Amino acid sequence: MTVTLFTVFFFLLVIGAPIVFAIGAGTALSLMIGGIPMTILPQKVFSGLAHFPYLAVPLFVLAGMLMETGGISKRIVDLSNAMVGHIRGGMGMVVMVATIFFSDISGSSAADTAAIGSVMIPPMKKRGYNPSFAAALVTSAGGMGVLIPPCLTMVVFGSLTNTSVGALFLAGFVPGIGMGLLLMLLTYIIARKKNFPMEKRATFKELLIAAKRSFLSLFMGVIILGGIILGIFTATEAAAVAVIYGFFLSVIFYREIKLSQIPQILWKSAVISGVVMLVVGISYAFGWVIAKEQIPMKLANFMINLPGGKLVFLLAVNILLLVMGMFFDASLSVVILVPILFPVAVKLGIHPVHFGTVVVMNLGIGFTTPPFGLSLFIASSIAKVPISSVIKPIVPYILTMIAFLLVVTYVPWFAMVLPKIFMGY
Amino acid sequence: MNLLDGISRRLNQSIKFLAGFLIAAMTILVFLQVIFRYLLDAPLDWSEEMASFAFVWMALLGASVGLKNDDHPRLDIFYQVFPDWAKKLCGLIINLAILFMLVVLFIFGLKLTITMQMQRTAALGYSISYVYAVLPLSAIIMFIHVLVKTVLLISYSKAEEIESP
Numbered sequence: 332m333t334v335t336l337f338t339v340f341f342f343l344l345v346i347g348a349p350i351v352f353a354i355g356a357g358t359a360l361s362l363m364i365g366g367i368p369m370t371i372l373p374q375k376v377f378s379g380l381a382h383f384p385y386l387a388v389p390l391f392v393l394a395g396m397l398m399e400t401g402g403i404s405k406r407i408v409d410l411s412n413a414m415v416g417h418i419r420g421g422m423g424m425v426v427m428v429a430t431i432f433f434s435d436i437s438g439s440s441a442a443d444t445a446a447i448g449s450v451m452i453p454p455m456k457k458r459g460y461n462p463s464f465a466a467a468l469v470t471s472a473g474g475m476g477v478l479i480p481p482c483l484t485m486v487v488f489g490s491l492t493n494t495s496v497g498a499l500f501l502a503g504f505v506p507g508i509g510m511g512l513l514l515m516l517l518t519y520i521i522a523r524k525k526n527f528p529m530e531k532r533a534t535f536k537e538l539l540i541a542a543k544r545s546f547l548s549l550f551m552g553v554i555i556l557g558g559i560i561l562g563i564f565t566a567t568e569a570a571a572v573a574v575i576y577g578f579f580l581s582v583i584f585y586r587e588i589k590l591s592q593i594p595q596i597l598w599k600s601a602v603i604s605g606v607v608m609l610v611v612g613i614s615y616a617f618g619w620v621i622a623k624e625q626i627p628m629k630l631a632n633f634m635i636n637l638p639g640g641k642l643v644f645l646l647a648v649n650i651l652l653l654v655m656g657m658f659f660d661a662s663l664s665v666v667i668l669v670p671i672l673f674p675v676a677v678k679l680g681i682h683p684v685h686f687g688t689v690v691v692m693n694l695g696i697g698f699t700t701p702p703f704g705l706s707l708f709i710a711s712s713i714a715k716v717p718i719s720s721v722i723k724p725i726v727p728y729i730l731t732m733i734a735f736l737l738v739v740t741y742v743p744w745f746a747m748v749l750p751k752i753f754m755g756y
Numbered sequence: 757m758n759l760l761d762g763i764s765r766r767l768n769q770s771i772k773f774l775a776g777f778l779i780a781a782m783t784i785l786v787f788l789q790v791i792f793r794y795l796l797d798a799p800l801d802w803s804e805e806m807a808s809f810a811f812v813w814m815a816l817l818g819a820s821v822g823l824k825n826d827d828h829p830r831l832d833i834f835y836q837v838f839p840d841w842a843k844k845l846c847g848l849i850i851n852l853a854i855l856f857m858l859v860v861l862f863i864f865g866l867k868l869t870i871t872m873q874m875q876r877t878a879a880l881g882y883s884i885s886y887v888y889a890v891l892p893l894s895a896i897i898m899f900i901h902v903l904v905k906t907v908l909l910i911s912y913s914k915a916e917e918i919e920s921p
Binding site: 564608 | 773833850
């Protein structure tokens with residue numbers, strides 16, 4: 332069954348089938364051959380989609396579309412430009428900072444990438460950045476964004492393992508910001524080498540004007556972030572509030588969107604989200620087949636018997652999760668793998684919060700890696716470039732992320748420092 | 757063929773607007789949920805359920821428009837270097853695989869929809885089949901789109917003239 336699944340999947344993938352249908356056809360055929368009731372396919376797609384947190388995806392896509400069309404993104408970009416535009420590759424830095432900001436809003440890497448991508452890629456193209464490089468930047472930023480709280484994957488991990496979700500949120504912060512700074516440094520080095528555009532340095536007065544002009548736009552983020560941190564609303568609700576706020580700002584206050592443009596903005600957002608969500612839905616059916624064949628279980632057995640204890644186990648976990656992250660939605664990998672890996676980790680004396688951070692970090696990187704990184708697909712479809720063209724510019728980013736992952740894996744300080752200070756871990 | 761092509765286009769046009777309407781409905785429902793809870797102090801118990809169902813419909817219908825517009829991401833590194841005849845052959849294999857998956861989704865989605873008929877939703881109490889129905893519906897819409905693409909693929913002689921499969 333698994334052999335059929337992977338053979339069909341990889342064959343269709345290689346000859347250029349849309350990935351979602353390569354998975355879907357492989358899953359359908361393997362169910363048929365395995366003699367399993369094929370109702371599993373529609374049922375898993377349905378139950379996978381019917382999770383309330385996923386509603387945040389289309390809502391943030393829509394908010395992003397409104398920001399992009401309604402002059403909101405323009406104002407934020409203008410401000411960021413006044414702040415860091417004079418550095419080489421300044422727009423690249425803006426992507427990173429904006430993603431940290433947006434991740435504080437969304438909790439889902441797909442939503443981060445969709446929101447930041449649709450806001451930042453068009454202006455970057457306009458400023459002369461190579462669209463493939465822009466897509467690579469947004470993709471890697473999305474991979475980093477998973478670490479910044481709130482994060483759905485952390486919530487799932489926490490509830491599965493009885494680990495404090497608050498501690499996990501705090502734990503993600505330092506590695507998240509650290510990775511953001513590293514990626515900005517890398518962007519700066521690349522920008523120096525390739526001579527990316529920079530703007531002339533803004534005067535203090537110009538900076539103030541840009542800040543004033545973008546105040547209401549930035550306030551959109553404040554509402555969302557504050558609302559989630561203070562526990563006023565969930566990420567999904569925050570997304571809906573962002574859409575309504577963005578609508579009033581761009582249609583009524585800025586008057587940059589005509590009412591006649593609204594239907595198009597709506598259906599375009601629905602299509603972008605539909606494309607993403609079909610992948611998520613189908614991967615639930617795919618994951619079901621994999622889990623049925625006990626593949627995760629077999630892998631866990633293999634790992635616990637490896638010599639070298641904790642160090643080798645963590646390395647093996649990293650490799651396994653990176654590979655899983657390449658193919659699956661993060662929540663799905665967590666649901667399948669964590670119940671098996673977590674007891675092994677605890678037995679080896681790894682702190683649950685540290686382990687959770689490593690897991691989430693891995694899955695974040697998985698989002699950015701070919702052949703099946705979700706962020707990669709979203710970013711390249713927004714940038715309107717083929718995925719293959721994004722692979723080359725993204726390699727240095729992925730390598731940097733993996734290097735930092737190993738640091739966080741073997742130096743627990745990064746993950747544990749904030750939970751230690753604030754929660755006494 | 758012209759008839760089928762016309763159906764596919766017109767269907768896609770209507771589905772676009774339906775999906776757009778659903779995403780707007782979702783937003784308003786979730787927003788109302790916040791308003792009622794905080795400003796009116798009267799939490800809604802049905803808004804989350806209804807928004808989730810609008811979401812499932814929107815997602816699958818949106819995905820069908822994505823299929824029509826060739827928006828679904830694919831790995832094209834190898835495909836790009838294939839000779840014309842191989843591109844055409846691969847296109848056919850891919851379309852057949854998609855059609856196979858859609859047939860499964862349609863038949864078993866329909867079966868599921870019928871089986872679930874008696875099950876009521878938790879908050880609103882209507883039949884959950886109304887939600888499941890989007891599975892066979894979106895499958896048949898996508899089937900029509902892929903069928904049209906396949907006929908176009910066969911009838912053109914050069915791969916360049918074809919939209920990607």
